[in-house]
Amino acid sequence: MKTSRGPGRVSLPRALSKLGFASRAEAMRLIQSGVVSVNKKLEPNPHRWIDLKRDVIEVRSEAVQRHAFRYLLLHKPKGFVTTRSDELGQATVFELLGEKGQGLSPVGRLDKETTGLLLFTNDHQLANRITSPDTDLPKTYIAALDRPLEQKDHASLTGGVHIRIGGRTVRTKPAQAAQATAGRLEISISEGKNRQIRRMLEELGYEVESLQRISVGPLKLGDLAEGRFREMTNEEIALLRDAVRPPVQPRKQNRSR
DSSP, rough: OOOOOTTTEHHHHHHHHHTTSOOOOHHHHHHHOOOOTTTTOOOOOTOOOTTTOOOOETTTTTTTTOOOEEEEEEETTOOOOOSOOOOOOOHHHHHHHGGGGTOOOEESOOOOOOEEEEEESSSHHHHHHHHHHTOOOOEEEEEEEESSSEEEEEEEEHHHHEEEEETEEEEEEOOOEEEEEEEEEEEEEEEOOHHHHHHOOOOOOOOEEEEEEETTEEEEEEEEOOOOOEEOOHHHHHHHHHOOOOOOOOOOOOOOO
């Protein structure tokens, strides 16, 4: 059995990702924990090359079959954490999905107090593109503030704000901001630092009374009721794929001497 790189072969973590079983990071953890076998033999090497048409992968002695990709869009309510289980016993978003959430992972996170659009999928390649800092996919929120945004602070948001994350100061990428109504601000960012919008506005001296995400790229929350979820449409999936597709690099022309 060939285990080297070659046509039609992928690494073991990528194979588990392509089969829709786990993200590559999750696959690495499974391999390192000693529960992944290839062709009935325990495989501790994440660099093992896999032929998806011939090799049989098992996790905890159960064969990994190719899963159909699934995409769910949830209107996350306040008070739920974006994780599968919580050591503090807090309510999680997966409690809202029930059996429909099996095999799916959230794409990015919303903090406990933030409501709005949250995507779930087992299409880990698409998820990685959505959350990649290189993709620059805009995420749009409505923030209710304790007072209207001042013009000088609008200029700060659109130019970048210095915030503290993990004990260090970072500058955010320029945001797009527009006053929706008195005290309500529509703001779009193209990155996803921890509690970024709250930190930006608090740094400028505003209290964020509520925060709701209303779109991720071409995906819109629309009139989906809070706490409810639905399958994404084929059109939405196609639009999202187009939005995160890497730009085509121009082919280099060979110059004859």
